[in-house]
Amino acid sequence: MPEPAIVLGANQYGKAEVRLVRIDRDGSRHSIIDLDVTSQLRGDFTAAHTEGDNTRIVATDTQKNTVFAFARDGVGAPEEFLLRLGRHFTAEFEWVTGGRWEAEQHTWNRIPVDGAGHDHSFVRGGTETRTAVVTFAGSEATVISGLRDLAVLKSAGSEFHGFVRDRYTTLAETDDRILATSVTARWRYGGLDLDFDRIFAEVRRLLLEAFAQTHSLALQQTLFEMGSRVLEGREEVEEIRFSMPNLHHFAVDLTPFGLDNPNEVFYAADRPYGLIEAAVVRDGARRDHPAWSGIAGFC
Numbered sequence: 592m593p594e595p596a597i598v599l600g601a602n603q604y605g606k607a608e609v610r611l612v613r614i615d616r617d618g619s620r621h622s623i624i625d626l627d628v629t630s631q632l633r634g635d636f637t638a639a640h641t642e643g644d645n646t647r648i649v650a651t652d653t654q655k656n657t658v659f660a661f662a663r664d665g666v667g668a669p670e671e672f673l674l675r676l677g678r679h680f681t682a683e684f685e686w687v688t689g690g691r692w693e694a695e696q697h698t699w700n701r702i703p704v705d706g707a708g709h710d711h712s713f714v715r716g717g718t719e720t721r722t723a724v725v726t727f728a729g730s731e732a733t734v735i736s737g738l739r740d741l742a743v744l745k746s747a748g749s750e751f752h753g754f755v756r757d758r759y760t761t762l763a764e765t766d767d768r769i770l771a772t773s774v775t776a777r778w779r780y781g782g783l784d785l786d787f788d789r790i791f792a793e794v795r796r797l798l799l800e801a802f803a804q805t806h807s808l809a810l811q812q813t814l815f816e817m818g819s820r821v822l823e824g825r826e827e828v829e830e831i832r833f834s835m836p837n838l839h840h841f842a843v844d845l846t847p848f849g850l851d852n853p854n855e856v857f858y859a860a861d862r863p864y865g866l867i868e869a870a871v872v873r874d875g876a877r878r879d880h881p882a883w884s885g886i887a888g889f890c
Contacts, residue, residue, distance in 0.1 A: 599640050603691065603885075605631035606651040609658045613666045620710040624666045625697040628673075630654040631885075632680060634687040647686050654680075668787035669694040670734050673725035681727050689727040691885045695739075696721040718742060721791065722777065726882045733882035736791055737777030743799065744771040744838075749807040767854060769840040770807050772867075774798065778821065778831040779880060785827055794831075797824045810837050810867045818871025830872040830880075834888060837865035 609628040614621055632654070638644035657676065666672045673692040680687050698716030701708025722737040752764035778794060801820040807813045818831045840857040872878055 599637050602636060602640065603631040603633045604636065604651065605629065605690070606654040606658075607631075609655050611658060611662055611666075613662050615665070623699045623713055625699060626666070626669060626672075627695045627697075628658050628676075629691075629693040630658065630676060630680070631691045631693075632684075632687050633689040633691070634684070636686075647684075649680070649684060649687070668791075669696050669721065669723040670725065670736060670785075670787040673723055674732060674734070674783065677725050677727045677732060681730065688729060691727075692725045694723045696723075718773075723787075724777075724882070724886060726885065728881065732783060733880065734780045734783060734785075734787070735777050735882055735886070736780070736787060736794070737775070738791075738795060739775045741774040741776075741795075741798070742771075743774060743802050744769060745803070745807070748805075751809060769857060770810065770813070771838040771840060771859075772810060772835045773838065774802075774817075775834040776817075776831055777886065778828045779882060780827050781829045781876075782827060790825060790827060794821050794825060794828070797821050810835060810865070811869070814867055814869055815871060818869075822871060822873050828873075829876040830870055830878070832868075832870045832883075834866070834868045837867060839864060 607629045609630070611624075611626045611628055613624045613626075615624070630651075632649060634647075636647060638646070639648050657679065661672070661675055661679070673694055676692050677690060680690055697720060699713040700716055701710075702712045702714050703709070704712075718740040719742070720739045722739055724735040724737075726733050726735075746769055747767065749768050749770035750766045751768060752766065754760075754762075754764075776794075776798065780790075797820045798817050801817040802813060805813050805816045814833050814835055818833065821828055821831050839860045841860060842852055842854055843856045843858050845852045845856065870878070
């Protein structure tokens with residue numbers, strides 16, 4: 592029997608997590624953009640894998656240098672910067688048929704001095720990170736924006752009861768609990784000619800307002816309301832995906848110390864935790880868009 596043929600499957604390559612800091616020195620008041628940028632090319636790279644023939648390899652170091660060179664002309668919204676990179680690589684090298692470009696943006700806030708933000712001194716923001724992914728399939732681009740580690744908590748307005756009980760169930764039902772989570776969300780746009788910075792700010796506002804205003808009977812319900820609020824408020828968004836851990840807070844039993852606890856003192860458990868993940872999709876929108884395939888995890 593002849594041995595079965597072995598062929599190369601799907602592949603991509605590039606430079607990961609290029610640390611880019613761009614200072615815009617527009618007069619005496621500066622601004623800072625801090626990104627981790629990843630560039631990955633897709634195309635005809637079979638010979639490099641099977642024969643060690645690098646004649647079609649755009650070195651990962653070249654991709655890194657391109658990121659820095661493009662930043663010389665300014666960065667702008669991370670989505671716009673990634674679109675520029677993708678258009679460059681797919682147009683410059685005919686065998687590059689597509690790719691994936693990703694950015695994570697770290698926030699810096701102006702240090703307050705005498706009640707006003709300093710012109711050129713900054714303090715690193717909290718844990719929240721803005722994310723962006725641009726994919727190219729030929730000349731067709733798709734943009735997915737998002738955020739990660741958006742920590743939120745409700746000290747009231749959250750219940751959890753009516754769930755299945757069996758012989759392994761010990762969790763007590765409650766009509767008054769802390770609801771806390773760290774939101775990871777990504778949303779896919781239906782177009783490209785958009786004000787990404789403005790829409791990002793609006794989506795973030797809608798997510799926070801929905802979390803605050805929803806009387807929650809379950810984190811799943813809150814998640815769906817947050818996604819619905821975004822789709823209702825931003826027609827540019829086709830779908831939004833969430834990964835939201837339920838960060839449990841347990842009331843501490845203070846009776847051994849002769850004290851009561853009127854739901855005020857809690858132990859914050861970091862693990863294990865419930866993990867709620869779902870997509871909220873506009874009716875009629877594509878639910879299996881290939882742009883999601885390169886994103887690890889649920890979203």
